Amino acid sequence: MAKVTNVLIVGVGGQGTLMASKVIGQAAMIEGLAVKQSEVHGMAQRGGSVVTHVKFGDMVNSPLVEKGEADIILAFEKLEALRWADYLKPGGTLVINDQEIPPMPVIIGAAVYPQQIFERLSEAGIKVIRVNATDLARAAGEIRTVNVILLAVAAKLLEFGRATWEEAVAEAVPSKALAVNLQAFAIGWDLK
Amino acid sequence: MIGIKKLLSGNEAIARGAYEAGVRAACAYPGTPSTEILENIASYPEIYSEWAPNEKVAVEVALGTCFAGARTLAAMKHVGVNVAADPLFSLAYTGVNGGFILVSADDPGMHSSQNEQDNRYYAKFMKMGLLEPTDSQEAKDFTVAGFELSERFDLPFMLRITTRISHSKGPVTLAERCEVPLKQYQKNVGKYVVMPANARKLRVSLEERLSRLAEFADTFPGNRVEGDGKEFAVITSGMGYQYARETLGNRATYLRLGLTFPLPQKLIRDFVDRHGKVYIIEEGEPFLEEQIKALGIPVIGKELLPRIGELSAAILRQKLLGEAVAQVTLAADAPLRPPVLCPGCPHRGVYYTINKVADVVTTDIGCYTLGALPPLGAGETCICMGASVGVAMGMAKMMPDKKIIATIGDSTFLHSGITGLMDVVYNRGIITLVILDNSITGMTGHQQNPATGFTIKNEPTNKVDIAEMVRACGVKKLWTVDAYDLAGLESALRAATTCGEAAVVIAKQPCVLLPGRVGGDSYQISDDCKFCKMCMKLGCPAIEQKEGRVIISAALCNGCGVCLQVCKFGAIKKAGDTHG
Numbered sequence: 001m002a003k004v005t006n007v008l009i010v011g012v013g014g015q016g017t018l019m020a021s022k023v024i025g026q027a028a029m030i031e032g033l034a035v036k037q038s039e040v041h042g043m044a045q046r047g048g049s050v051v052t053h054v055k056f057g058d059m060v061n062s063p064l065v066e067k068g069e070a071d072i073i074l075a076f077e078k079l080e081a082l083r084w085a086d087y088l089k090p091g092g093t094l095v096i097n098d099q100e101i102p103p104m105p106v107i108i109g110a111a112v113y114p115q116q117i118f119e120r121l122s123e124a125g126i127k128v129i130r131v132n133a134t135d136l137a138r139a140a141g142e143i144r145t146v147n148v149i150l151l152a153v154a155a156k157l158l159e160f161g162r163a164t165w166e167e168a169v170a171e172a173v174p175s176k177a178l179a180v181n182l183q184a185f186a187i188g189w190d191l192k
Numbered sequence: 193m194i195g196i197k198k199l200l201s202g203n204e205a206i207a208r209g210a211y212e213a214g215v216r217a218a219c220a221y222p223g224t225p226s227t228e229i230l231e232n233i234a235s236y237p238e239i240y241s242e243w244a245p246n247e248k249v250a251v252e253v254a255l256g257t258c259f260a261g262a263r264t265l266a267a268m269k270h271v272g273v274n275v276a277a278d279p280l281f282s283l284a285y286t287g288v289n290g291g292f293i294l295v296s297a298d299d300p301g302m303h304s305s306q307n308e309q310d311n312r313y314y315a316k317f318m319k320m321g322l323l324e325p326t327d328s329q330e331a332k333d334f335t336v337a338g339f340e341l342s343e344r345f346d347l348p349f350m351l352r353i354t355t356r357i358s359h360s361k362g363p364v365t366l367a368e369r370c371e372v373p374l375k376q377y378q379k380n381v382g383k384y385v386v387m388p389a390n391a392r393k394l395r396v397s398l399e400e401r402l403s404r405l406a407e408f409a410d411t412f413p414g415n416r417v418e419g420d421g422k423e424f425a426v427i428t429s430g431m432g433y434q435y436a437r438e439t440l441g442n443r444a445t446y447l448r449l450g451l452t453f454p455l456p457q458k459l460i461r462d463f464v465d466r467h468g469k470v471y472i473i474e475e476g477e478p479f480l481e482e483q484i485k486a487l488g489i490p491v492i493g494k495e496l497l498p499r500i501g502e503l504s505a506a507i508l509r510q511k512l513l514g515e516a517v518a519q520v521t522l523a524a525d526a527p528l529r530p531p532v533l534c535p536g537c538p539h540r541g542v543y544y545t546i547n548k549v550a551d552v553v554t555t556d557i558g559c560y561t562l563g564a565l566p567p568l569g570a571g572e573t574c575i576c577m578g579a580s581v582g583v584a585m586g587m588a589k590m591m592p593d594k595k596i597i598a599t600i601g602d603s604t605f606l607h608s609g610i611t612g613l614m615d616v617v618y619n620r621g622i623i624t625l626v627i628l629d630n631s632i633t634g635m636t637g638h639q640q641n642p643a644t645g646f647t648i649k650n651e652p653t654n655k656v657d658i659a660e661m662v663r664a665c666g667v668k669k670l671w672t673v674d675a676y677d678l679a680g681l682e683s684a685l686r687a688a689t690t691c692g693e694a695a696v697v698i699a700k701q702p703c704v705l706l707p708g709r710v711g712g713d714s715y716q717i718s719d720d721c722k723f724c725k726m727c728m729k730l731g732c733p734a735i736e737q738k739e740g741r742v743i744i745s746a747a748l749c750n751g752c753g754v755c756l757q758v759c760k761f762g763a764i765k766k767a768g769d770t771h772g
Binding site: 012013014025026029034035036037038039040041042043044045046047048049060061062063064066067068079080082083084085086101102103104105106107108109110111112113114120121124 | 197199201224225227228303304327356359360361362363434435437438504505506518519520521522523525526527528529530531532533534559562565566567635636637728731733735736737
């Protein structure tokens with residue numbers, strides 16, 4: 001059986017999820033693996049629920065991760081973590097940014113933002129890593145590096161070494177922003 | 193760069209393929225999931241590239257470059273082909289000079305579209321060759337092959353992709369550009385003038401050209417048998433191939449088809465003769481299946497597999513292997529997160545004000561279609577590009593006592609709203625057309641258009657003046673208003689809807705996501721708030737209710753100041769100015 005690693009990156013349109021998936025795909029390329037990465041463009045990018053699939057390994061056919069197949073889900077927002085949690089495979093890990101962005105049905109009072117999301121996911125037996133990436137990015141002096149910090153936390157769980165990741169980050173960001181992004185990557189990577 | 197592998201989306205790979213194939217001209221109108229094809233092609237200085245005002249013009253310009261001898265690519269989303277269908281139907285008759293590829297990017301599952309039409313039927317209907325790649329590498333390879341085949345068989349080709357091809361990335365091996373000189377243009381009335389006497393002859397030659405291509409289809413390397421699994425035999429194309437491989441792996445033998453019109457009949461017949469029970473795995477409509485069954489060949493297709501939505505490995509596992517469907521458990525109470533107008537979006541205040549004035553609101557295709565969602569709920573018809581104007585006109589003729597307002601974006605107005613406006617003036621319609629001019633084509637991610645003053649390569653160019661154009665159509669009542677000025681908007685709309693003739697209101701304000709626009713001074717809500725929640729009727733994602741209070745998120749607020757104008761208690765103030 002061909003070995004394939006499945007990663008989902010989920011969040012709210014405009015949060016910078018595409019950059020994280022680009023780096024993971026690039027890292028797999030550097031390692032010489034087969035890789036596919038599937039994105040959503042267009043309407044959902046206007047504040048909708050967005051998901052990017054990244055698959056790499058010996059051979060990849062479908063670019064899409066199915067329910068119960070994800071090794072790692074990287075969630076940029078809590079509700080989106082809950083929405084996509086069924087995609088995690090038994091024993092998989094859910095990395096969640098501790099941020100709450102209410103969707104429009106909640107804002108207008110037509111729905112309720114689910115409570116105690118971390119507790120519910122943990123009770124379901126899911127391994128959850130909770131990250132307050134907004135505070136960490138602020139501490140790093142660049143709020144826009146939230147995505148790189150989250151990426152680094154997920155990267156630590158994958159099989160590639162730090163040098164591969166840093167090379168992949170360098171491919172994905174403009175050279176003038178490289179230093180701050182590598183610094184942010186280190187914050188996520190060194191997180192206990 | 194040459195020989196190295198790069199991670200490319202299908203759209204990027206097609207652009208690279210066009211470059212390598214020596215393409216000299218490329219035209220398009222933006223539309224998800226096709227947009228990035230032309231955006232990437234435009235980065236090659238060797239290729240003349242343009243955003244046309246609509247898909248029909250894009251194809252007509254592309255016909256011109258093709259007849260002039262250039263390898264030419266035209267790209268659009270599936271519904272764009274409806275707009276461009278007229279010139280495309282004639283193109284198969286005339287044939288080509290330089291090779292011609294039409295990229296049709298279909299959207300099964302309707303991620304960002306109004307329907308999921310399967311444009312493979314268009315290729316058959318228009319009598320073009322049809323290529324269906326299965327990944328980024330093949331998207332590039334088929335682009336290159338398509339130009340050679342187009343010239344060899346004197347036929348246009350459709351390269352048909354779907355959202356998952358367009359927006360999935362995979363490794364692609366790069367090659368050098370092959371310089372293909374312009375073919376000589378020669379006046380040839382019998383070929384390029386499709387008047388009846390000529391068209392009748394071209395009609396005969398078209399069938400001859402197609403039958404030669406049909407013979408070739410059996411030998412095309414993209415049509416081939418793969419694997420030797422004994423449990424299943426599968427005929428498949430496009431994304432269907434990937435889902436089939438993912439599900440059945442080595443358990444099946446596959447006849448994968450890359451050139452799917454005309455079909456390789458001998459290959460298919462031999463395959464079914466050898467294997468007996470054969471499944472057709474294709475996403476969308478039964479395009480292959482119907483043709484194969486029409487040949488008298490028995491196969492299993494849509495009686496087992498869905499034609500609605502996207503196919504997936506999960507669906508195939510369920511239908512072919514009898515596996516159980518995964519249950520939704522954890523996410524059962526997760527509220528939906530539909531897309532929304534951005535914080536600071538200039539459309540928000542316009543729809544809020546229209547709701548105060550209009551009896552009926554028609555809307556059109558763009559970001560502003562989102563104004564139809566709660567809480568604004570403005571927009572009760574949306575059909576296709578430009579339809580807001582004609583639909584409003586028809587409604588006004590039948591319901592003369594209603595105030596009918598049509599709403600359309602700048603790019604969509606230029607695409608096909610202008611023809612509707614001519615009809616309104618000519619046939620004495622009484623409607624108000626609101627042009628939401630945000631100075632860019634927004635939903636598809638900021639493409640230039642004829643009113644922005646820049647080309648696809650971001651070079652300054654001539655600019656269409658929308659107000660002058662409206663006047664030239666014969667509209668006498670015209671207002672141009674700042675889209676953030678709600679009082680100004682309201683008085684213009686009230687005047688427009690009561691003037692008794694065709695009226696236009698241009699609501700101007702650049703898209704809030706344009707460079708340099710995001711992050712104006714944010715607003716906040718002071719203790720003067722009486723909790724009337726008027727500001728929440730705007731549906732701004734920056735305004736939310738928390739612990740019995742209404743708050744404005746400083747991180748999301750872009751400082752447009754629209755909420756300030758709806759607050760009756762003066763409770764909304766610039767941040768840092770709360771007690772002023």
